[in-house]
Amino acid sequence: MPRYIVERTFPEGLHIPVTADGAKACEAVIGTNARSGVTWIHSYVSEDLRKTYCLYEAPSPEAIRETAELNQLPVDKITQVTALDPYFYKG
Secondary structure (H helix, E strand, C coil): CCEEEEEEECCCCCCCCCCHHHHHHHHHHHHHHHCCCCEEEEEEECCCCCEEEEEEECCCHHHHHHHHHHCCCCCCEEEEECCCCHHHHCC
16 A cells, blocks of 8 residues: 655644543544545654644545545645665665
């Protein structure tokens, strides 16, 4: 399955509480994504909470855009990526 980095901007900042409500919000996104074969692997959040860089596995960029719309999440850019493991080169 192809992997993608999804860049998002949250003008007011991304605020997911570390509570049961935050867990419920994440579970809802995961469930919506799964219906389209999209898997959210993890995200990196900028210090000011305004940008996220999310790693996904998905059948296509269109599937990511569709699930983002259903989840009411912004999408700035989607880039297909492959992994580069620097320890692979260590002898």
